[in-house]
Amino acid sequence: MSLRNEPLVCVRYGRLPDGTAPDHRLRSVAGHVHGLVAEVHPLWERYLATVGVPPTASQVEACLKPLAADEAVEMMTALAAEDLVSSDEVLMNREIAHHMVTRIVRWLGPGATWWTNHGDLGSSHPVSACTFDSVVAGSDGEYFAILLQLGED
Structure with a gap:
């Protein structure tokens, strides 16, 4: 028997505040990641073994590591198509997911910067209070x- 909850895939996009300096781009995007996590956190509290609070925006910022655009496409494709908890669970057709995220990366253009909470050798730094979380964020x-x-x- 499994008490496993369904995965939750969230997307947020928008415009950064006017005048966001290049050296503050990560801080602003991390704030949006934090806001998205805070928005969906109440949906997950009842499933968490120990209800904790999600990391602060500055902790999320510290978790995000640079990512190349082609790696961002592959990671976002996997996040849209496959369940983090059970990789054999299909959430969306992989080809459709790849097409969708490729359009997002092209939309932001070659000058965009991409980040993830995944580090070397598959390590992950939590951006939520859930056992599993994965994020890819980018900004032009x-x-x-x-x-x-x-x-x-």
Whole structure:
């Protein structure tokens, strides 16, 4: 028997505040990641073994590591198509997911910067209070896009 909850895939996009300096782009995007996590956190509290609070915006900022655009496409495709908890669970057709996220990366353009909470050798730094979370976020300095998947076993 499994008490596993369904995965939750969230997307947020928008415009950064006017005048966001390049060296503050990550801080602004991390704030949007934090806001998205805070928005969906109440949906997950009843499934969490120990209800904690999600990391602060500055802690989320510290978790985000740079990512190349092609890696962002692959990670977002996987997040849209596959369940973090059970990789054999299909959430969306992989080809459709790849087409969708490729359009997002092209929309932000070659000058966009991308980040994830995943580090070397598959390590992950939590951006939520869930057992499993994965985020890819990018910004061209004017607009941003975030794809987040949360999961609980």
